[in-house]
Amino acid sequence: MTSTDASNSAAAGLHFILGGARSGKSAYAEQLALNSGRAVSYLATARIGDREFAERVALHQARRPAGWALVEAPLDLAGALETAARRGDVVLVDCLTLWLVNLLCPPDSEAPLPDWQARIDAFADALERTQASVLIVSNEIGLGVVPMGALTRRYVDELGRLNQRIAALCDRVTLMVAGIPMAVKSPA
Secondary structure, three states: OOOOOOOOOOOOOEEEEEEOOOOOHHHHHHHHHHHHOOOEEEEEOOOOOOHHHHHHHHHHHHHOOOOOEEEEOOOOHHHHHHHHOOOOOEEEEEOHHHHHHHHHOOOOOOOOOOOHHHHHHHHHHHHHHOOOEEEEEEEOOOOOOOOOOHHHHHHHHHHHHHHHHHHHHOOEEEEEEOOEEEEEEOOO
């Protein structure tokens, strides 16, 4: 990605960045935030469940500038966005994929959180109201075959629905492929 590609993309509005695992989506979103030259709040949705995942999170942490505010938001993403979003600031949400896992597959339960759909509605409403520039990262996992197992199919379906909903709200949508940003939706 050149500096021109990421120069003013975080200047205003909502920007949705999708891609597969290790596609470069988080690094791209981080570069957009950094290039904005404004205060950044990083909303992290991950829950660390094992050593390997802790190492993945550590890689993300090591890339982030020390001056960025970190807000851990494994469940209340709407509240975290509203708290972090001040006019003129950049909010980076990383990522919706893990947030949805937390809602549909909470620890110590075989059932989704009873209010999981209301939490998604609240986040979408918060996005529509915000005055901040928001970069939202999510995985695109619906490009393969229909997965085996009802739980996995439900998750893939719900993430697809969530991604469609957020993409519809956003001014920009970028698909990351092998580290290359591809514009899917741009302002008119």
